[in-house]
Amino acid sequence: MDMPIDTHDADNRLPDDVRESLQKAEAVAQHQMRNRQRLAIFWRFAILILILAGWELAATLHWIDPFFYSKPSLIAKQIYDWWADGTSQGPLWLQLAVTLEETLIGFFIGGIAGIICGILLGRNQFLADIFSVYIKVANSIPRVVLGSVFVIALGLGIASKVALAVVMVFFVVFGNAFQGVREADRYMIANAQILGASKRQVTTQVVIPSALSWILASLHVSFGFALVGAVVGEFLGARVGIGLLIATAQGAFNASGVFAAMIVLGIMAFLADYILTIIEGRLLKWRPAQFENG
Amino acid sequence: MADDSSTPAIELDHVSCRFISADGKATLALQDFSMTVERGQFCAVVGPTGCGKSTTLSLITGLLKPTTGRVRVMGQPVDGIDPRIGFVFQNDAIFPWRNVIDNVSAGPLFRGQKPARAREMAGAWLHRVGLGGFEQHYSHQLSGGMRKRVSLAQTFVNSPEILLMDEPFSALDMQTRTVMQDELLQLWAESGSSVVFVTHDLEEAIALADKVIVLTSRPATVKKIYDIELPRPRVMPGVRYEDRFITYARSIWDDLRAEVKID
Numbered sequence: 218m219d220m221p222i223d224t225h226d227a228d229n230r231l232p233d234d235v236r237e238s239l240q241k242a243e244a245v246a247q248h249q250m251r252n253r254q255r256l257a258i259f260w261r262f263a264i265l266i267l268i269l270a271g272w273e274l275a276a277t278l279h280w281i282d283p284f285f286y287s288k289p290s291l292i293a294k295q296i297y298d299w300w301a302d303g304t305s306q307g308p309l310w311l312q313l314a315v316t317l318e319e320t321l322i323g324f325f326i327g328g329i330a331g332i333i334c335g336i337l338l339g340r341n342q343f344l345a346d347i348f349s350v351y352i353k354v355a356n357s358i359p360r361v362v363l364g365s366v367f368v369i370a371l372g373l374g375i376a377s378k379v380a381l382a383v384v385m386v387f388f389v390v391f392g393n394a395f396q397g398v399r400e401a402d403r404y405m406i407a408n409a410q411i412l413g414a415s416k417r418q419v420t421t422q423v424v425i426p427s428a429l430s431w432i433l434a435s436l437h438v439s440f441g442f443a444l445v446g447a448v449v450g451e452f453l454g455a456r457v458g459i460g461l462l463i464a465t466a467q468g469a470f471n472a473s474g475v476f477a478a479m480i481v482l483g484i485m486a487f488l489a490d491y492i493l494t495i496i497e498g499r500l501l502k503w504r505p506a507q508f509e510n511g
Numbered sequence: 512m513a514d515d516s517s518t519p520a521i522e523l524d525h526v527s528c529r530f531i532s533a534d535g536k537a538t539l540a541l542q543d544f545s546m547t548v549e550r551g552q553f554c555a556v557v558g559p560t561g562c563g564k565s566t567t568l569s570l571i572t573g574l575l576k577p578t579t580g581r582v583r584v585m586g587q588p589v590d591g592i593d594p595r596i597g598f599v600f601q602n603d604a605i606f607p608w609r610n611v612i613d614n615v616s617a618g619p620l621f622r623g624q625k626p627a628r629a630r631e632m633a634g635a636w637l638h639r640v641g642l643g644g645f646e647q648h649y650s651h652q653l654s655g656g657m658r659k660r661v662s663l664a665q666t667f668v669n670s671p672e673i674l675l676m677d678e679p680f681s682a683l684d685m686q687t688r689t690v691m692q693d694e695l696l697q698l699w700a701e702s703g704s705s706v707v708f709v710t711h712d713l714e715e716a717i718a719l720a721d722k723v724i725v726l727t728s729r730p731a732t733v734k735k736i737y738d739i740e741l742p743r744p745r746v747m748p749g750v751r752y753e754d755r756f757i758t759y760a761r762s763i764w765d766d767l768r769a770e771v772k773i774d
Binding site: 402404405407408409410411412413415422423426427429501502503504505 | 572574594596597598602605606608609618621649650651666669
């Protein structure tokens with residue numbers, strides 16, 4: 218960490234014995250911090266193993282009915298079977314690829330449209346006054362219901378799922394972009410104007426960067442929403458995809474299949490979140506470190 | 512061309528300024544307010560909190576239009592933001608997503624300089640304000656005094672003929688403030704610009720300025736104008752202990768006391 222004041226510089230003026238004891242204290246503290254971190258990681262895995270083992274045990278001893286609640290070994294076997302022999306709808310990777318495609322297209326269209334509309338409305342008070350009430354209403358409607366409309370109108374193909382994912386994503390990103398633009402510091406805007414920035418430069422160089430942390434925060438949440446949109450869309454009517462896999466498993470009373478599909482989706486969402494976090498860290502490297510760890 | 516050097520740098524001529532707040536209420540910030548700042552003069556404006564000191568600066572920059580009266584900068588009426596003006600804000604107005612060098616080069620870039628030249632100018636100014644070696648730091652890695660130096664470099668790199676300062680040092684601790692006042696006087700002496708320095712700290716006003724304008728409480732008008740005849744160059748803590756300084760401080764405080772209301 219490059220701090221403005223190097224404390225070790227000042228230490229050099231201290232007598233040797235004082236400096237030594239400081240260094241000793243530092244070493245002890247760092248050792249303790251490392252130990253604490255290792256302990257935390259140990260407990261993370263320990264808890265996971267405890268839960269899985271408890272579930273397996275409870276299902277095997279019939280404390281809970283494995284027919285309804287499945288058990289980890291059956292779920293693992295189901296994923297392996299799908300992987301090795303393919304699902305009833307074709308290979309597993311194809312289901313994943315289709316769902317991921319719908320999610321990503323919906324995420325990008327909804328995200329970009331949300332950012333653009335949020336910035337436009339955020340920069341224009343009058344438009345904001347007119348549209349804010351509609352945005353609030355649209356936000357409070359359970360938008361998943363629109364999935365049925367999209368399946369009717371756009372059919373069983375990819376379009377209806379993308380449309381639902383777009384609708385799910387758009388309002389989240391829009392709301393955050395709008396808020397982020399409105400919160401841009403007015404002294405910073407005045408400063409840029411006096412330094413010579415044109416209206417466009419104020420938007421691109423001051424308003425958008427300052428709204429960026431809001432927008433990026435919303436992208437984390439909205440990737441999850443895009444995934445929900447795609448899966449629910451498939452659930453409501455599709456020929457391929459993880460959502461259909463879940464619907465088929467449900468129809469066959471195959472609890473292991475539902476859990477297995479859920480875990481596959483979970484891994485996908487986790488990886489996407491990881492990638493978004495890396496991108497966010499790059500774009501917001503100017504922020505103090507304590508916010509990046511969150 | 513009206514821009515000959517005989518006209519004052521800044522003239523406010525019987526200006527009044529009315530605000531309409533967001534909930535539709537009107538308040539009068541300035542009433543029948545006149546002041547002039549000669550070229551190269553350092554003018555301080557003191558007044559009670561919330562009286563409308565900052566409004567005078569917004570009028571000069573053109574961020575705000577007067578309700579009645581006229582504002583002229585370098586002999587010309589103010590119409591929009593004048594590129595000859597530089598402004599230092601009370602709060603941090605530097606951009607936290609840009610590092611130090613990109614903050615300082617922002618002005619030249621906005622004004623159409625080539626990137627390489629803008630960085631060169633910015634680097635030179637960073638050295639002048641004692642921040643050489645901190646080019647790549649972000650604002651959260653700097654102390655309050657260092658951030659203020661970035662603001663000064665960011666403003667001075669545009670070589671403003673008119674420098675407006677809105678309580679620039681009020682958020683700093685006592686020691687840092689004294690050092691910054693010294694550095695400001697040096698930068699000003701080298702630049703020859705005309706300064707309007709708004710502050711609530713009357714000792715700061717006397718120590719820095721050629722002319723101190725004392726305002727009444729809201730709606731603000733000029734209560735009294737003092738010409739500060741302390742010799743330059745002034746060295747910062749020392750000047751405060753001179754007899755004449757104390758005389759000025761006493762009589763300005765007497766003027767101000769009548770205007771300060773606790774409510």
